[in-house]
Amino acid sequence: MRNIRTLAAAGALTTLLAGATAAFGPTASAAPNTTPQKVCGSTYKTVNSAAVGSLGTVYLTYNASNGRNCVVTIRSTPGAAKDMSTYIYVTDTDESAGDYGRYTSYAGPAYVYGKGHCVSWGGQIANVSVSVENSNCASLKEHRSLEVR
Template identity: 75%
Template sequence: MRITRNVAAVGAFAALAVGAGTVFSTTASAAPNVTPQGVCGKAYKTVNSAAIGSLGTVYLTYNSSNGKNCVATIRTNPGAAKNMSTYIYVPDSDEWAGDSGSYTSYAGPGYVYGKGHCVSWGGSIDNIYVSVENSNCAALKEHRVTEVR
């Protein structure tokens, strides 16, 4: 399920970033060998990623033909459903997208228009949360945080 909305306050973004709730529940597939391109689309190329401990990886992808970024959190070993999330945020435009719920292999996709913008993104699996701030922009140094809760 794709969810894109403008947020009025950073607090809403922060709640998603820390994996609060299952407001964006969907039914992600349990397909083996899931790839970021399989979740986001063939035209999306992986431009960044962050490990979520040994449980999986959150991927940031970009489609140069439409200027959109996509994020997907993919488990290393699909299996019994676990709480998972993925999110992306464009501070310049206050646009964000995300997905969270109980999934067997991946959370996402989440799409935003990111051409020419810095993006913040991340994801979670179980009790491990990863966030990457100020990513993929020349002006700012990205900042990565991994939390275990």
């Protein structure tokens, strides 16, 4: 059953990323030395993060006043545009959001309503990606994976 959910989440992410690329096209953001709060909003507090190798970090943030999560992938060293992505998925509600393109500093923000729900999230910079499943749940242990292609 877990594999089916993982495959469904991966399929949803692939569809989301393909749709985001088609809808918005690859553009480059230019915001060196940024923070998750500058990208997501000052009311979003960082609740979790995952390193994307040595290339950067994916941040999961939460706004307690509206119950929304925001995820953003930020490069350690901004520079020439690289393939980057960020995504978040709420299993219980099947809500997902993401961003994919060629960026100089960060990918995102991506927002979902997550109050009282487990979330799966992650991001990619160049050929390195990280994913976190079942995050920020009291009853489930999160699972992290790092992949270098």
